[in-house]
Amino acid sequence: MSVAPGSPSPTWDPGQYLRHSGHRARPFVDLLARVPELPATGERPPRIADLGCGPGNVTRLLAERWPTAHVTGYDNSREMLDRAESLAGPTGQGGRLDFAAADAADWAPAEGAYDLILSNATLQWVPGHPDSFPAWIAALAPGGTFAFQVPGNFDAPSHVLMRELSESERWRERLGGRLRHADAVLSPTAxxxxxxxxxxxxxxxxxxxxxxxxxxxxxxxWVKGTGLRPVLTALADDAEAREAFLAEYRELLRKAYPAGAGGTVFPFRRVFAVARRAG
Incomplete structure (x- = not known):
């Protein structure tokens, strides 16, 4: 995973990320439901890449759907890969699941090497990611698929308030320019x-x-596991400042997302695309 140009990559906490794993996995499941069957591969096993696999909890769903495939989850977070490694191994039907270090910002697969390249909630961290689409499509076998989903909620209160607070007079010097804006992703039409x-x-x-x-x-x-990571990384060496920022942000979120009788409603827009190469 990457972040805004000129900003250091955030550190990741797999445990925090997985605290809302059920909700976070649902878009992946919806994306996977629209992915067509893989092209016939002859004698070789199908080859699948999960770009930005995180802790691997949804990567294993790929191995479950295609148990004869070689599935590799790629991520640039050592913390995430360490958590995912416990899931690696043979699938029981001749396939295998493994994980490797790679950054979506410069991942360059061999031409025709994959039958499916999938990315779940990762490309929003990669500035200019659409420029990589030609190389990734070229890396598909004829009839292969490139599928991804990205958050489209950068104009939601959770992110707007986070940015406004980071750019406020108190925090601008330490946090200014670290957070992403709506242009981190494109529209579905684009x-x-x-x-x-x-x-x-x-x-x-x-x-x-x-x-x-x-x-x-x-x-x-929720955001402590994802969108707030650049802030938490920047303040990691200053516990007092970190808690002061969280206290201010907490009060803003309580007003924007009031708790109801059944819980707190958190609207979350996501953008999906499934592209099948001619073949």
């Missing part, structure tokens, strides 16, 4: 047009999930 121009058959859409979160300050707990 993704569709880019992929169609590469000769693909494309299915693109967007969905807004209404996650009902439980517990105290659950939206803060």
């Amino acid at each position: 993704y569709l047009e880019r992929l169609v121009a590469l000769g693909c058959e494309v299915d693109a859409w967007e969905t807004t999930y209404l996650h009902l979160l439980e517990g105290q300050d659950p939206v803060l707990d």
Whole structure:
């Protein structure tokens, strides 16, 4: 995973990320449901890449759907890969699941090497990621698929308030410019047009999930695992400043996302695309 140009990559906490694993996995499952069957591969096993695999909890769903395939999850976070490694091994039907270090910002697979390249909630961290689409499509076997989903909620209160606070007078010097804006991702139409121009058959859409979160300050707990990581990384060596920022942000989130009788509703828009190479 990467971040805004000129900013250091955030450190990741697999345990914090997995605290909302059920909600986070749902878009992956919805994406996977639209991925067509892989092209016939003859004697070789199907080859699948999960770009930005995180702790591997959803990468294993790829191995479950295609148990004869060689599935590799790629990530640039050592913490995430260490957590994922416990899932590696043979699938029981001749396939295998493994993990390797790689950054989506410069990952350059061999031409025709994969039958499916998939990325789940990663490309928003990679500035200019659509520029990599031609090479990734070229890395597909004829009839192969490139599929991804990215958050499209950068204009939601959770992110707007985070940016405004980081750019406030108190925090600007330490945190200014570290957080992403809405231009971190494209619209579904823009993704569709880019992929169609590469000769693909494309299915693109967007969905807004209404996650009902439980517990105290659950939206803060959610973003501590993802969008807030650049802030937490920048303040990692200053516990007092970190807690002061969290206290201010917590109060803003409580007003923006009030708790109800059944929990806290957290609307979350996501953008999806499934592109199949001609073949």
